[in-house]
Amino acid sequence: MPHEDDRTTILLVDDHALVREGLREILETQEDLHVVGEAEDSATSVALAEQTQPDIVLLDVEIPGGKAKNTVSQIRKRSIRSRVIVLSMYEGPQLVQTLLAAGIRGYLLKSVHWQELVAAIRAVRADGDRVVLGVSGGSLRYVEQGSAANALSPREREVLDLVAQAFSNGQIAARLDLTEATVKRHLRNIFAKLGAVSRMDAVIKANVW
Known part of the structure; x- marks a missing residue:
């Protein structure tokens, strides 16, 4: 049995008392987990x-x-050691992408089995x-693409903005005072970061419309 000080401490945040009670009962059956509090709204959490x-x-x-993103940010600011797992x-x-950017460490559907939650x-x-992340493959791919899009440099974003406006490589080069070879190099990097197979695919995946 784990020493009391070694147990993982957990704060439950849900506006339904029945849900909180159910979670507490499940988690308290595990010797290494300990619920230290319950909250039903953002400010209390x-x-x-x-x-x-x-x-x-x-x-x-x-x-x-309050919005989940703001609640997560406030919790992480007030309790640096806390890691937030969102249930939805x-x-x-x-x-999911927004909350990952805010610093959550998990996103699980409420339909998961209790053993998955504990794990x-x-x-x-x-x-x-x-x-x-306990989400479908489609959602996971969306999140991964969004992360890649955020990795684009400012210049790559400029190039892709012009691609979205149907400018040719030559026109992009003239607009940005670059050589066509440099534009092509930026496009290769963009395709690699986004996992894109065409100019249109890159525009869609980077969501620059």
């Missing part, structure tokens, strides 16, 4: 995170009092850089 400094915050994506009824790939908590606690 931030205050409790600051007070209890939990290892893990299980956060319902639709709690009252739906996938929402754009939301995710343990994985995130054991490795601070670990991110656990």
